[in-house]
Each structure stands twice: as structure tokens, then as C-alpha cells.
Amino acid sequence: MRLRSLLFVPGDRPERFDKAAASGADALILDLEDSVSAANKHVARAAVAARLAARSGIATFVRVNPLDTDLLADDVAALHGLSPDAIVMPKAEGADSVRLLARRLAAAGIDAPILPIATETPVAIFQLGSYADAGVPLAGLTWGAEDLPAAIGAATSREVDGRYTAPYDMVRSLALFGAHAAGVPAIETVYPAFRDLDGLDAYARRAARDGFTGMMAIHPTQIATINAAFSPDERQVAAARAIIAAFAAAPDAGALQVDGRMVDAPHLKQAQRLLDRVDGTP
Numbered sequence: 001m002r003l004r005s006l007l008f009v010p011g012d013r014p015e016r017f018d019k020a021a022a023s024g025a026d027a028l029i030l031d032l033e034d035s036v037s038a039a040n041k042h043v044a045r046a047a048v049a050a051r052l053a054a055r056s057g058i059a060t061f062v063r064v065n066p067l068d069t070d071l072l073a074d075d076v077a078a079l080h081g082l083s084p085d086a087i088v089m090p091k092a093e094g095a096d097s098v099r100l101l102a103r104r105l106a107a108a109g110i111d112a113p114i115l116p117i118a119t120e121t122p123v124a125i126f127q128l129g130s131y132a133d134a135g136v137p138l139a140g141l142t143w144g145a146e147d148l149p150a151a152i153g154a155a156t157s158r159e160v161d162g163r164y165t166a167p168y169d170m171v172r173s174l175a176l177f178g179a180h181a182a183g184v185p186a187i188e189t190v191y192p193a194f195r196d197l198d199g200l201d202a203y204a205r206r207a208a209r210d211g212f213t214g215m216m217a218i219h220p221t222q223i224a225t226i227n228a229a230f231s232p233d234e235r236q237v238a239a240a241r242a243i244i245a246a247f248a249a250a251p252d253a254g255a256l257q258v259d260g261r262m263v264d265a266p267h268l269k270q271a272q273r274l275l276d277r278v279d280g281t282p
Helices: 014-021 038-054 071-078 095-107 147-152 166-182 197-210 220-229 234-249 265-278
Strands: 005-010 027-031 059-063 086-089 114-116 186-188 214-217 255-258 261-264
Touching: 005 014, 005 220, 014 027, 014 038, 027 038, 038 059, 038 071, 071 095, 086 095, 095 114, 147 166, 166 186, 186 197, 197 220, 214 220, 234 255, 234 265, 261 265
Parallel strands: 005 027, 005 214, 027 059, 059 086, 086 114, 186 214
Antiparallel strands: 255 261
């Protein structure tokens, strides 16, 4: 499953589902958590269940409510026997929490991998290396920059110019490495200023440069920009193919010269990963 762009849609707004599906996003995240008020949770559950029962085409994820709330039981009951392409887990706190959710899903006949949002509590930060040993299918690993500052009483996670402050830049890096340590897609968090497409482009391209393989979105207008940022261009693909071809022609070489620069095993690995992304592999 290729996951360049994952678009959040409030679960209680079913009139938006088709528009979201037509946005070009690689996956929808139908939300039962933060974007849905307590009074509308039952409406959202019914709408999401109906969508899952009738869906086709685009990958459809569901973000449920946190593990430590009574709301999760109602979410799981509403999804009984309806397996989305993934369950997005808010407030995840490492491998133990993922395993617990997986057991609750299995008991309800829900066969879906889990996508943890892995940085929303202070405890979670110290568990980012544990997902490699979770022992349950993961659809990826992502992070968030909104709940954590609220949890510790910080004024914000961002500087005036939009850059993350030092603590949250560290959290982003740990989430990135935690995903790669677990061998799953590293998904960048949302860019809240959805009308600022230039800022989004710079943000998404930085994420792709740093090793994230996709990004979450909050508005359909963000999808084309995100998809472009996480899709290698023709020049990058040609360079990767040249490196792979050079090593195929000289399999015993430790280092080679390709297009005027020296390349070795790490460059070959990067080239192979880039072409995997082109072929639809995260």
C-alpha cells in the first residue's frame, strides 16, 4: 500500500467522504476522535460503519478514541466485523499499548493493522523504540505536535516562523527513527495552515528529504502538494536506475563512479528504496 498522503475526514460529516475520496489521497482517515464532538460520536460511528460496509477503491483507515477511554469500546462495537485498511491509534504509548488494542480488535472480528500516533503523551516518547518488537501488524508510525505540548503545559510546539521548537524537533526525529527501526512507513504529521500551500510544499519536501515516506493532511487542497513532494521526480529516478545498473554490471565492486561521483553500498540501498517507492512500496 502506497502511503504518500493520508487525509483526515470527520466521521460525522459523511457528505464529505466522496469529495475526500476524489482528492487523490492515497488513504482516508475517517475520524471518530478529536474532530467529532461527544454529542456526535454515535452519528460518526454509524456513518463510518456504513462507509466501510460499502467502500471500494481508496484505502480507508479509521481513527478510534484512545485506549484508556470508555469511548473506544463503543467504537470497536460499531466496527464489529468491518475491517478497515488500518486502525489509527491516538495516544499510543509503545508496543504494549498496541498489543492491547490488537487484542481488542481481534475479539471484535476486526482484522486491520494499526497506525500508532506515537508522541501524544510524555510516556510515549520513551517508548518510540519499542514498536520494532510489537509483534502485531503495523501500517506505519506517525507523530503529532499538538497534544504533547498541551499534556506538559507548554505554550506551543512552534516558533513564530512555524518551525518546531527544540523539544518537538527532537520528538519528530525520534518518531522518524522509531518507524524505520520497526521497518514500517514513517508518516509526517499534519501542516495545520491548509491555505498556505507554499509553506506546505516546503514542509513536505523537508519531510521527504529527512526520510518520511508520507504525510497526513487535514484538507483536500493539500493532497496534490503532498503527493508531489513524496513522489520522486524523473531526475531522481534516472539517477537511481543508473546506480543500480552500474552495480548490476560490476557486482563485485565496493565503490563505483556514476555520473561523475563516487557511489557505494549506502547509495545503492538509497537507490533501491527510491525505486520501491516509485513502484508503490512504502
